Amino acid sequence: MKIGIPKEIKNNENRVGMTPAGVFALKKHNHTVYVQSTAGEGSGFLDKDYEEVGAIILPTIEEVYASSEMIVKVKEPIVSEYDLIQEDQVIFTYFHFASSEELTKAMIRRKAICIAYETVEDEDGTLPLLTPMSEVAGRMAIQQGAKYLEKPIKGRGILLGGVPGVAPGKVLILGAGVVGVQAAKMAAGLGASVTIMDINMKRLRYLNDVLPNHVVTAFSNEYSIRQHIKTHDLIIGGVLVKGGKAPKLITRDMLKEMKPGTVIVDVAVDQGGCFETTRPTTHQDPTYIIDDVVHYCVANMPGAVPYTSTLALTNVTLNYVLKIANLGWREACNIDKTLEKGLNIVKGEIVYEELLHAFEA
Numbered sequence: 001m002k003i004g005i006p007k008e009i010k011n012n013e014n015r016v017g018m019t020p021a022g023v024f025a026l027k028k029h030n031h032t033v034y035v036q037s038t039a040g041e042g043s044g045f046l047d048k049d050y051e052e053v054g055a056i057i058l059p060t061i062e063e064v065y066a067s068s069e070m071i072v073k074v075k076e077p078i079v080s081e082y083d084l085i086q087e088d089q090v091i092f093t094y095f096h097f098a099s100s101e102e103l104t105k106a107m108i109r110r111k112a113i114c115i116a117y118e119t120v121e122d123e124d125g126t127l128p129l130l131t132p133m134s135e136v137a138g139r140m141a142i143q144q145g146a147k148y149l150e151k152p153i154k155g156r157g158i159l160l161g162g163v164p165g166v167a168p169g170k171v172l173i174l175g176a177g178v179v180g181v182q183a184a185k186m187a188a189g190l191g192a193s194v195t196i197m198d199i200n201m202k203r204l205r206y207l208n209d210v211l212p213n214h215v216v217t218a219f220s221n222e223y224s225i226r227q228h229i230k231t232h233d234l235i236i237g238g239v240l241v242k243g244g245k246a247p248k249l250i251t252r253d254m255l256k257e258m259k260p261g262t263v264i265v266d267v268a269v270d271q272g273g274c275f276e277t278t279r280p281t282t283h284q285d286p287t288y289i290i291d292d293v294v295h296y297c298v299a300n301m302p303g304a305v306p307y308t309s310t311l312a313l314t315n316v317t318l319n320y321v322l323k324i325a326n327l328g329w330r331e332a333c334n335i336d337k338t339l340e341k342g343l344n345i346v347k348g349e350i351v352y353e354e355l356l357h358a359f360e361a
């Protein structure tokens with residue numbers, strides 16, 4: 001199969017859909033891989049790295065789309081890419097269709113085969129192509145939170161790990177899923193004192209067994225959250241209600257209960273946020289302050305660490321890319337029900353149940 005890797009053109013997107021390791025694997029199966037010139041630069045991969053493993057470098061995005069039967073990307077196509085997409089071309093990327101009727105209509109019009117990373121779903125309901133980005137965001141939440149706790153950027157002026165003779169900072173994590181656990185591990189690694197909350201007791205029991213002793217589990221309810229926020233320095237929001245908006249676990253009035261300079265990081269901002277005062281921010285201007293509480297609410301946290309994020313993402317996408325390339329999309333989806341869940345729009349028809357109703361009034 002002919003596979004194309006265009007350069008991401010969405011604002012501030014430095015990830016790339018395939019690394020040289022992916023090209024290497026595809027070449028072993030005798031596929032042809034076209035990579036747009038400089039596509040990998042933002043993630044640390046040069047054109048010559050791709051050429052060395054057999055990719056053909058093309059100068060323009062138009063040539064990549066025109067030459068390829070399958071396009072492997074990171075972000076959803078933006079308006080200038082719509083008309084480059086051809087009938088029957090497989091587009092394998094994050095789409096997040098439900099958040100854009102315009103994109104959905106454009107892909108229907110183009111009659112492409114749209115396989116969305118975010119809906120590829122294992123039998124147990126986990127989302128294998130979303131997990132790595134949650135892992136990145138969870139770990140980053142502590143790195144960013146620790147930085148914004150510094151006084152010059154209006155934080156409390158606390159070193160999370162403390163020093164001999166001075167107690168460490170206290171971290172509260174709401175949600176003990178992928179984001180929450182990665183955040184807990186990072187915070188514990190820094191020596192902070194950590195509390196992680198969830199409503200899933202089975203999950204809390206398991207984490208109580210496997211996390212270090214200075215990570216305490218707590219059942220999440222409003223009373224308990226109100227108590228904990230008074231004493232914690234860094235609060236991470238990592239809750240998710242599948243298919244729904246994040247619940248507002250920290251309301252505006254609760255900010256007054258926190259110590260001035262407390263930092264709150266709402267990782268769930270991409271699902272509307274779990275703090276009432278959350279509004280999406282960017283890496284250019286990541287924080288704002290309300291009632292002396294520093295809010296960090298970047299909707300695309302992994303974008304700041306494209307090298308790590310590209311590797312983490314392509315580690316999990318490559319097997320599917322190989323399967324589609326070797327068997328064709330139809331046969332690949334027939335034999336792999338996890339991948340089949342990724343099919344959203346096929347030759348002008350919406351085939352993903354939830355998307356059928358996404359834009360009903």
Ligand SMILES: NC(=O)c1ccc[n+]([C@@H]2O[C@H](COP(=O)([O-])OP(=O)(O)OC[C@H]3O[C@@H](n4cnc5c(N)ncnc54)[C@H](O)[C@@H]3O)[C@@H](O)[C@H]2O)c1
Pocket residue numbers: 131133134135137174175176177178179180197198199200203220238239240241246247249266267268269270271298299300301302
């Ligand atoms: N900002 C970013 O860049 C970025 C990147 C990756 C993921 N995310 C977002 O982070 C959020 C978490 O993702 P995840 O992969 O960890 O999800 P997950 O499904 O693995 O975990 C969510 C957890 O929240 C818990 N939960 C639900 N309601 C709760 C409540 N009332 N109190 C406490 N816990 C509750 C669930 O039981 C679950 O354990 C999602 O909204 C995801 O989209 C954001």
